Amino acid sequence: xxxxxxxxxxxxxxxxxxxxxxxxxxxxxxxxxxxxxxxxxxxxxxxxxxxxxxxxxxxxxxxxxxxxxxxxxxxxxxxxxxxxxxxxxxxxxxxxxxxxxxxxxxxxxxxxxxxxxxxxxxxxxxxxxxxxxxxxxxxxxxxxxxxxxxxxxxxxxxxxxx
Amino acid sequence: xxxxxxxxxxxxxxxxxxxxxxxxxxxxxxxxxxxxxxxxxxxxxxxxxxxxxxxxxxxxxxxxxxxxxxxxxxxxxxxxxxxxxxxxxxxxxxxxxxxxxxxxxxxxxxxxxxxxxxxxxxxxxxxxxxxxxxxxxxxxxxxxxxxxxxxxxxxxxxxxxx
DNA sequence: CTTGTAACTATGATTATCATAGTTACTATC
DNA sequence: GATAGTAACTATGATAATCATAGTTACAAG
Numbered sequence: 219x220x221x222x223x224x225x226x227x228x229x230x231x232x233x234x235x236x237x238x239x240x241x242x243x244x245x246x247x248x249x250x251x252x253x254x255x256x257x258x259x260x261x262x263x264x265x266x267x268x269x270x271x272x273x274x275x276x277x278x279x280x281x282x283x284x285x286x287x288x289x290x291x292x293x294x295x296x297x298x299x300x301x302x303x304x305x306x307x308x309x310x311x312x313x314x315x316x317x318x319x320x321x322x323x324x325x326x327x328x329x330x331x332x333x334x335x336x337x338x339x340x341x342x343x344x345x346x347x348x349x350x351x352x353x354x355x356x357x358x359x360x361x362x363x364x365x366x367x368x369x370x371x372x373x374x375x376x377x378x379x380x
Numbered sequence: 381x382x383x384x385x386x387x388x389x390x391x392x393x394x395x396x397x398x399x400x401x402x403x404x405x406x407x408x409x410x411x412x413x414x415x416x417x418x419x420x421x422x423x424x425x426x427x428x429x430x431x432x433x434x435x436x437x438x439x440x441x442x443x444x445x446x447x448x449x450x451x452x453x454x455x456x457x458x459x460x461x462x463x464x465x466x467x468x469x470x471x472x473x474x475x476x477x478x479x480x481x482x483x484x485x486x487x488x489x490x491x492x493x494x495x496x497x498x499x500x501x502x503x504x505x506x507x508x509x510x511x512x513x514x515x516x517x518x519x520x521x522x523x524x525x526x527x528x529x530x531x532x533x534x535x536x537x538x539x540x541x542x
Numbered sequence: 543c544t545t546g547t548a549a550c551t552a553t554g555a556t557t558a559t560c561a562t563a564g565t566t567a568c569t570a571t572c
Numbered sequence: 573g574a575t576a577g578t579a580a581c582t583a584t585g586a587t588a589a590t591c592a593t594a595g596t597t598a599c600a601a602g
Contacts, residue, residue: 270581371391433590
């Protein structure tokens with residue numbers, strides 16, 4: 219593409235978010251980070267993105283302050299990527315995307331239930347696709363939920379990791 | 381780009397959303413639609429996107445069922461684009477993006493307050509960057525909020541429209 | 543009959559993306 | 573100590589998406 223118009227200086231908050239989030243690769247990498255995948259190769263394998271793209275996006279995300287690169291061993295040098303507080307705060311966006319897809323992006327009976335089930339840790343309620351726990355009424359935040367992938371999703375991820 | 385891997389058949393809900401939402405142009409067009417901009421030229425002008433991009437994305441969004449093209453007059457033929465129920469249900473995603481940006485994407489004192497203030501219509505409370513009304517505790521949905529752009533944002537939009 | 547407007551489509555240059563292969567810096571095994 | 577293996581990348585070339593600019597269609601108004 220030609221240099222697309224830079225949105226990082228617009229006063230519109232959606233525009234500023236779109237500068238980072240309006241990118242498939244960034245969203246997929248964020249998803250994996252939220253799922254606890256922290257290593258470069260694991261992210262590349264699960265997302266299906268090429269290593270240069272993963273590399274470029276992780277650098278961008280590091281520059282934006284949503285991830286930080288952390289050496290977890292010295293010899294040989296190995297790194298992992300962790301979400302910062304700014305990164306973890308993107309949970310609402312990813313969770314809203316998940317909720318929308320669960321409601322609209324599957325054919326009836328395609329899986330026979332949600333692709334991913336989430337349970338509120340605090341009270342044990344299945345939260346469905348709510349932003350507020352239907353059991354106890356608490357707003358849902360990062361770390362509050364325990365996810366259980368459907369059989370279909372689990373099989374797909376296993377195939378990619380192989 | 382070469383044909384990027386299609387995510388519409390993945391079982392991961394974030395992946396399916398990312399197929400549509402992982403695109404700057406789509407996000408900007410959605411933002412404008414949520415703000416009530418329904419005409420092609422108005423969207424193109426405000427987003428700063430070229431007409432071919434706006435055209436291509438609106439066609440895609442129509443195909444995905446998030447907008448519908450509606451003739452508002454016959455002679456001369458004029459159309460507008462409206463969010464469908466599936467499209468309106470993306471409100472949570474856009475609102476989460478806005479909240480994140482308000483918290484993280486501005487320098488201290490860059491505007492001197494939020495770029496966009498939202499008030500809960502039902503109770504009149506300024507919702508800040510919450511997903512649940514801090515006044516009455518209700519979850520916030522599409523149509524529940526009344527937005528007031530900051531002076532900076534209003535000036536920027538006026539400049540683009542001119 | 544020229545100007546204006548809405549809603550686009552066409553063209554060409556630029557640049558991001560993907561697939562594939564290669565690199566670096568080690569450890570482990572034979 | 574030479575070969576194989578692994579993590580985390582970088583390099584290269586083909587392809588395709590994007591932007592800027594200009595042009596088109598269908599009509600109304602002056």
